[in-house]
Amino acid sequence: MITFPNAKINLGLNIVEKRPDGYHNLETVFYPVPVEDALEVNIWNESTQKFRLHQAGLEIAGEAENNLVVKAYKLLDERFNLPPVDIHLFKHIPSGAGLGGGSSDAAYMLKLLNEKFNLKLSDKNLEEYAARLGADCAFFIRNAPTYAEGIGNIFSPISLSLKGYQIVLVKPDIFVSTRDAFAQIKPHRQEIPLKEVIKQPIEEWKERMVNDFEESVFPQFPAIKEIKEKLYQEGAVYAAMTGSGSSVFGLFKPEYNKSVKEDFGEKTFVYQGALK
Numbered sequence: 001m002i003t004f005p006n007a008k009i010n011l012g013l014n015i016v017e018k019r020p021d022g023y024h025n026l027e028t029v030f031y032p033v034p035v036e037d038a039l040e041v042n043i044w045n046e047s048t049q050k051f052r053l054h055q056a057g058l059e060i061a062g063e064a065e066n067n068l069v070v071k072a073y074k075l076l077d078e079r080f081n082l083p084p085v086d087i088h089l090f091k092h093i094p095s096g097a098g099l100g101g102g103s104s105d106a107a108y109m110l111k112l113l114n115e116k117f118n119l120k121l122s123d124k125n126l127e128e129y130a131a132r133l134g135a136d137c138a139f140f141i142r143n144a145p146t147y148a149e150g151i152g153n154i155f156s157p158i159s160l161s162l163k164g165y166q167i168v169l170v171k172p173d174i175f176v177s178t179r180d181a182f183a184q185i186k187p188h189r190q191e192i193p194l195k196e197v198i199k200q201p202i203e204e205w206k207e208r209m210v211n212d213f214e215e216s217v218f219p220q221f222p223a224i225k226e227i228k229e230k231l232y233q234e235g236a237v238y239a240a241m242t243g244s245g246s247s248v249f250g251l252f253k254p255e256y257n258k259s260v261k262e263d264f265g266e267k268t269f270v271y272q273g274a275l276k
């Protein structure tokens, strides 16, 4: 069975307070983006080992044991004693990018195992398992535009459609540590809550919708700020960093039909496509 875990962007990201457990409460809107990994799972007959992971595409730091798809398998295996599996993961979503690639792989692995082995877990059950694997994993279970608070795991649905808008996603060859980015933030509430800003026309977002991480990340990595400026020069209606960086996205009106790939240099990952 094969599935295609997609990326996300954050539309606005406000870090509102530090919690006693060291994590931060935040407010954000997650929106799915059609940049995809591929994840295939087959039963591994007559194996004495429980799993085997084959990787292709972009490299992932760390051991196979720590890969989030393996963690997802182990989590369900603890409860359901699953058959041994052969896993193939083709990585296309850059890591350390604020695109939630690892989180998406984990959530899609849960969904795939649920279906393949007929585990009968509801979306709610799957979200609970996903939340144990990473702060924003649970979003990818339903994978629809969502307002999130808490540590990024308390959801309310929103009626927002950017269907047809062109997205240009640019990930420079810069790694921003999510942990360090959080450590540098002074949490505070925005004057107009994101829940209100998101209801305003997209043309208004430039003045009001903020990713709090930009304030600490841009001075440290001016090249990321330059990408945002370039996307506005290209005519983006809204541009911002996603997550804790280092990717920046620009949203363009559906009729935008220029390819901007060549403008960002060789080592930069650029995706351009239409939102769903």
Ligand SMILES: C[C@](O)(CO)[C@H](O)COP(=O)(O)OP(=O)(O)OC[C@H]1O[C@@H](n2ccc(N)nc2=O)[C@H](O)[C@@H]1O
Pocket: 010, 013, 022, 023, 024, 025, 026, 028, 098, 103, 134, 135, 136, 137, 150, 151, 152, 178, 179, 182, 242, 243, 244
């Ligand atoms: C910034 C976002 O990309 C917004 O979507 C996510 O909240 C980050 O989610 P993520 O990459 O899945 O993060 P995790 O791998 O769970 O956490 C990495 C580190 O970020 C910090 N962290 C993460 C989420 C959160 N709400 N508060 C935090 O302080 C913690 O130090 C944690 O050890």
Ligand SMILES: Nc1ncnc2c1ncn2[C@@H]1O[C@H](COP(=O)(O)OP(=O)(O)OP(=O)(O)O)[C@@H](O)[C@H]1O
Pocket: 060, 061, 062, 066, 067, 068, 069, 094, 095, 096, 097, 098, 099, 100, 101, 102, 103, 105, 106, 136, 178, 243, 244, 245
């Ligand atoms: N399947 C996986 N794909 C990518 N990274 C993985 C995976 N499994 C574990 N990781 C680890 O998770 C780290 C974070 O990767 P991820 O792709 O989630 O990027 P991210 O930019 O931190 O996403 P976000 O901050 O938006 O959640 C990687 O550096 C890697 O060591």
